Amino acid sequence: MTTTFIDRTEALTERVFRATLGALELFSIYLGVELGLYRALERHDALDADELAEHAGIAERYAREWLEQQAVAGLLEVECAEADAHERRYRLPAEHARVLCRPDDPAHVAPFAHTIAGIGGVIARVADAYRTGDGVPYHAYGAAFRHGQGHINRPAFTHELPSDWLGALPDVVARLEAAARPRIADVGCGQGWSTLALAHAFPNAWVDGLDADPGSIADSRRHAADAGLDGRVRFIEADAAELADHGRYELIVILEALHDLARPVEALTAARAALADGGALLVVDERVADSFTAPGDEVERMMFGWSVTHCLPTQLAERPSAALGTALRADTVRELATEAGFARVDVLPVANDFFRLYRLDP
Numbered sequence: 001m002t003t004t005f006i007d008r009t010e011a012l013t014e015r016v017f018r019a020t021l022g023a024l025e026l027f028s029i030y031l032g033v034e035l036g037l038y039r040a041l042e043r044h045d046a047l048d049a050d051e052l053a054e055h056a057g058i059a060e061r062y063a064r065e066w067l068e069q070q071a072v073a074g075l076l077e078v079e080c081a082e083a084d085a086h087e088r089r090y091r092l093p094a095e096h097a098r099v100l101c102r103p104d105d106p107a108h109v110a111p112f113a114h115t116i117a118g119i120g121g122v123i124a125r126v127a128d129a130y131r132t133g134d135g136v137p138y139h140a141y142g143a144a145f146r147h148g149q150g151h152i153n154r155p156a157f158t159h160e161l162p163s164d165w166l167g168a169l170p171d172v173v174a175r176l177e178a179a180a181r182p183r184i185a186d187v188g189c190g191q192g193w194s195t196l197a198l199a200h201a202f203p204n205a206w207v208d209g210l211d212a213d214p215g216s217i218a219d220s221r222r223h224a225a226d227a228g229l230d231g232r233v234r235f236i237e238a239d240a241a242e243l244a245d246h247g248r249y250e251l252i253v254i255l256e257a258l259h260d261l262a263r264p265v266e267a268l269t270a271a272r273a274a275l276a277d278g279g280a281l282l283v284v285d286e287r288v289a290d291s292f293t294a295p296g297d298e299v300e301r302m303m304f305g306w307s308v309t310h311c312l313p314t315q316l317a318e319r320p321s322a323a324l325g326t327a328l329r330a331d332t333v334r335e336l337a338t339e340a341g342f343a344r345v346d347v348l349p350v351a352n353d354f355f356r357l358y359r360l361d362p
Contacts, residue, residue, distance in 0.1 A: 023116065025073050029100065030113040030144070031066060038101040038110075041092040046079060048089050075100070103151055104158050111151035118145025119309045126313050135317030138213055141310065146215055150191030153256060156355070157194040161255070162201035165284065165357060168348040172251055172280050176202050182250045185210065187240050187271065188257025192220025192233075198253070199233045208246055209235045240267035248276040255284045256355065258336075259328035260311055262318035268340035272362050281342070281360040287352060288327045299354060303327050333358055 032038045040055040041047055047055065049064035056063070067090045070076040075096060079089045092100070098107040118141040119126075125136050166173055176182045182205045186195040189209030199207045211217055220235040236246060240261055243252070252271045261267050271281050286303050289296065296304070307326035315321050324332070330347060337345045337360050348357040 025075075026113040026116050027120075028066065028069055028073070029075075029110055030117045032070070032100065033110055033113065034144075037063075037066065038092060038097070041076070041090065042097050042101055046089040046091040048087060050086070052090075103154055106155045106159060108155055109152065111148040111154075114144045114148030115152065115310075116148075118142050118148060123309065126309060129313050129316065133316070135315065135321075136313040137317040138314045139215060141314075143215065145310070146191065146213070146219065150193060150216070150219065153190070154193040157197045157255065160352070161194055161197050164350055164352075165282065165348075166201065168350050168357060169251075169280060169282060169359060175250055175278060176205060179250065180204065181206060183208070183247055183276075185243060185246070185249045185252045185271075185274065187243060187252060187254045187267065188260065189220060189235065190216050190257075192216075192223050192235060194253065194255050195220065195233055195235070196224060196227050196229055199229050205232075207233045208249075209233065210238050210240065210243060210246070211235070212237065212239050241270045243267070243270040244273040247274065248279075249274055250276050250279045251282065252279070253282045253284070255282075256286070258283055258285050258333070259324045259326055260315060261324075262315050262321035264322050264324065264336050265339045268336055268342065268360070272341050272360075275362060283333065283358040283360060284355050285328045285333065285358070286326060287354055287356040288329055290330060292327075300327070330356065330358075 035058055036056050037052060037058075040052055044051070044055070049060050049067055052058075052067060053060040053063040064085060067076065067088070068085070071078040071081075071090060076090045077093055079091070081088070098105045100108075100110045102108055121142055121144065122136060122140050125140060129136050176184070182202065184198050184202065184205050184207045186198060186207065186209045189195045189211045192209050195207050195209035199205065209220055211220070214237055217235045217237045221230065224230040224233050224235065238246070240254075241263060252275060254267070254271070258264055258267070268281075275281065288300055288303050293300075303326045311326040312323060315323050315325070334345045337358075342360045342362060344361040346359045348359055350357045
């Protein structure tokens, strides 16, 4: 009994230590992304601290310490560790560049660092919300979280949405391709990467992106202009429940957003009313377990981690709120859809480590 108790204590001590190490390295990745340090390193074969400071516009002493930390962490390579600190040259391996500074690459998970930074900036308000029962509005998490959330999903929206996800809706795709000017709505569009992917996938379509967050809509409009698509997509600052006011759509998508909605039944009801005859709603949300189990696997742990620090507090900033949290299970999706009047809910046979796909038909 005593040995088991000590073993469990030591295991948790080691786990917390490793979590602290990981959190600190995520903050260092945030600095590397935010300050353009990885981009500077990718553009050049190798840089010393003076050169990085000049290219990135930061102080040399900070550049030197960050480069050393990144090399110690194994994120950068150093040409000669024995050289004088001012003369050491560092490079970003191509394999690591995919993870750290190529935003469309499927391996690009550096945006996790921005989400953690955003939560860290508001965690005291989250603690106060726990005491009062109030919420913390999405905008309070700031530009860092908005960037992180938008960019962590960007590779999947860019690559998987047009092919694998929509490929599971062949009849809807056929309708969209055959129509002269079909309409698509992207509800909870965030920074608009999914909206732009839909516009690229269907050059004949008009695509509306809706989001209640003004910062996200501003980001989306800028990204659309940069992509040369601002004439064929529009971004509307609106609540999801207002979707029916903006027209009828052959396809509506709610991607990794249903669990965040304070009034999900109203949003789904509006989506059903906004569908054209023969249209369908695609919901993509978290691939959590079918029922609560503890301990859970790593995906379950991650989703509850987001829930206690971000998703639930933002949901409780609105009242009334369904307060779903992040762990949106398949049975709950079916219950919400049935209450909203959908006649059929199918879980689509698409393999994904983090997302489960649902087709909802009126």
